[in-house]
Amino acid sequence: MPIAIFTLGIGVFCLNTTEIMVSGLLPSLSAEFDVSVSTVGYLISIFALGMVIGGPLLTVALLRVPRKKALICLLLVFVLGQALGAVAPEFWVLVIARVVTALAASAFFGIAVAVSAQLVGPELRGRALSILLGGVMIAQVVGLPAASLIDQHFGWRASFWAVGAVAGLSAVAVAWLVPVTPLPERIDVRGEVAALRNPRLWAVYCTNAMVIGSIVAGTSYFSPIFVDVGGFSPSAVPWLFAVFGIGTVVGNAIIGRFVDRYMMPLIFYGLIGVTLCLVVFALVAENRVATVVVLVVLGLIGLPLNPAMGARVMRVANDGPLVSTVNASAINVGVVLGPWAGGVAISAGAGLVAALWIGACMAFIGLLSVAPAYAATRRARPLDTAAMAAVPGSEAGPRP
Structure with a gap:
């Protein structure tokens, strides 16, 4: 793997840390701005909404900009957004800062995926995505706890400054280590947008939203x-999250090795595993040992499906930045939908485990949506991975 992909993964780590760090800063932000915790929680939804709506528009605007230059500029905009949040005197200023960072994050993700695909070629795209998206997994294990720890010792503003500083260093690393990738000879903005007219692509987007939404729910x-259900002490909660987070990192490393050859089987059987894990968790949530076991398995097979889902998007459509940015937007729809549906069920009196059933x-809906495509790959004649990836719209790969 080119060192540039690891460099871009650090950028993804910064962006995702910012997306999720607010959940660890809720009490401090609530006290600082004299607003309710639920109001502060809207900052998470605002970030997701900025990625859903603004990211694709900004990506279109940057299609004619050299990709390395665009990546550096987006990281610098992200740093400015973090700085604005760090000095925010009022809550509405923090809201603006979240919108700015969300726009930069969404466009950066799409362009970084496109650059990674160019650097390795079709036969290693899945593995490259697993490294790039490893930044998302590490943000869960390192970024969120670090932001919370900094908040406890130096205040929430220091957390914003710290992430901004790492992002600034990431921009320097991108300038130094990421090579210039040539733009297509003819930049066809209409062509990039036209790729979104593919109904199969939107079916894949919906599946991806359901997959991530199921886990985040x-x-x-x-x-x-x-x-409240399992009887763990509050002091044990960070350790349980660490177990889950470490599982995602390990699972991402393992799945990334096999994505390019077994993309559809990984998605299909992975969704079966996610569905069963959540059902079992809902049934055994009062058992501490069973809870830990389920957490480990869910960590290994849940979020690590991300590289396979990203590779599927590129196979069905293309490796352009707009397609991948819209995929990030679709995933964020799931990020909003899952917790909302879980909250509605809990508020209706169904109990906390209702979120697991949701x-x-x-996950089961996602499984049903992907089943026809998986069946088609089983019927397809096994071909060389590189040859298969070169077939437009093909999801098939060598069968296990």
């Missing part, structure tokens, strides 16, 4: 489930 309520239902 559960993880958003893990903390009260651990304490997640299981979403």
Whole structure:
């Protein structure tokens, strides 16, 4: 793997840390701006909404900009957004800062995926994506706890400054280590947009939203489930999240090795595993040992499906930045939908484990949506991975 892909992964780590760090700063932000915790929680939804709506528009605007230059500029805009948040005198200024960083994050993700695909070629795209998206997994294990720790010792503003500083160093690393990748000879903005007219692509987007939404529906309520249902002490909660986070990192490394050859089987059987994990968790949430076992398995097979889903998007459509940016937007729709549906179920009196049942239902819907494509790959004649990836719209790969 080119060192440039690891460099871009550091950038993804910064961007994703910013997306999720607010959940660890809720009490401090609530006290600072004299607003309710639920109001501060809207900062998470605002970030997701900025990625859903603004990211694709900004990506279109940058299509004619050399990709390395665009990546550096987006990281610098992100740093400015973090700085604005760090000095925010009022809550509405922090809201603006979240919108700015969300726009930069979404466009950066799409362009970084496109650059990674160019650097390795079709036969290693899945593995490259697993490294790039490893930044997302590490943000769960390192970024969020670090932001919370900094908040406890130096205040929440220091957390914003710290992430901004790492992003600034990442911009320097991109300038130094990421090579200039040539733009297509003819930049066809209409052609990039036309790729989004593919109905199969939108079916893939919907599947991806359901997959991530199913996992986030559960993880958003893990903390009260651990304490109020499982009987864990509050001090054990960070360790349980660490177990889950380490599982995602390990799972991402393992799945990334096999994505390019077994993309569809990984997605299909992975979704079966996610559905079963969430169902089992809902049934055994009162058992501490069983809870830990389920957490490990869910960590290994849940979020690590991301590289396979990203590779599928490129096979069905193309490796352009707009297609990948819209995929990030679709995933963020799931990030908003899953916790919202779980919260509605809990508010209706169904209990905390209702969020796990909601997640299981979403995963099962994702499984049903991907089943026809998986069946088609089983019927397809086994071909060389590189040759298969060169067939436009093909999802098939060598069968296990």
